[in-house]
Amino acid sequence: MSDDWLAALYDEHARALYAFLLHLAQSEHDAQDVLQGVFCALASKPKTLAGVKNVRSFLLRMAHRRLIDLWRRNRRLEPLEAEPPEIFAPAEDPDAVAFREAASHALAALPTEQRSVVHLKLWENLTFAECAEVLGIPANTAASRYRYGIDKIRDLLRPTLEEWK
Template sequence: MARPEQFALIFDRHAAAIRAYCARRVGGSAAEDLVAEVFLTAFEQRARFDPARAVAPWLFGIATNLLHRLHRQEQRGLRALARTGRDPVVEGVAERAAERVDAVRFSRELAAALGAMPAPERDVLLLFAWANLGYAEIADALSIPVGTVRSRLSRGRTRLRAALPSNSGPNPLTEKDTP
């Protein structure tokens, strides 16, 4: 991946997934800047990339590390969502509206629970639920053992179950099939 033209293929394959993950974490306008920073960082570090490693977890790891820099902004956004109950990702996405109805019903509680959750648990939970990464990919992205991913995901789910109303319907963050 040392050649820049090879990197363009990586951008084409993974930019949408990285953008979607970042948008869920920091909102649409900040996500565009974050995606640009993710790929700039990856491009600058491309010579150090281990070709035996999968590209997607590497990029999600960079994104998560950059998100830590934006932690205060993320916390403010989650607090605002907890206050208003309006998820900016849901607004204007008519084709997924039916799928999201249950999530909207408990979005305030979800935002509050995510905002109160320790960052390591939240990172694992959101990489699993929003980026659709498996345990090994999350471990690779965060440079932690798979067992740590499993325990953080379990603790995060437990916190969410305790924080969310029991009649809120199916919750993909806590009831999604595990890989």
């Protein structure tokens, strides 16, 4: 490996990992801590990636496991109740701002298990089998969690969408 392999890896994957962690943890502090932990672990054991076929999926799985470990250390299994983080790009149009705020709240209202699959499916474009691999669950469970999550988001957004009709 070249000397700057870690920097290149960070440049390629850190943004996606941070978005995934922020979406799940709903805490910038927790997301930053876990992200730093992932790259520190890789720096101390560069051979961790030897033989890995899908680096992004591997890093997402590593980040997910570290977040769960953080929650366990802090004796919690869900993110702390908080205002959902800003996960959508800023908008000028007041309707777009309102919809993005409603969508952020709808996503934040999902249980972590559903939110993680919805994020991986929509933001990372992973298949259910890949989502299952990242999260350590069966593919059918990933598909069910996605379906339940999307149904809940649809129900939560329905009043917002009906306002604009």
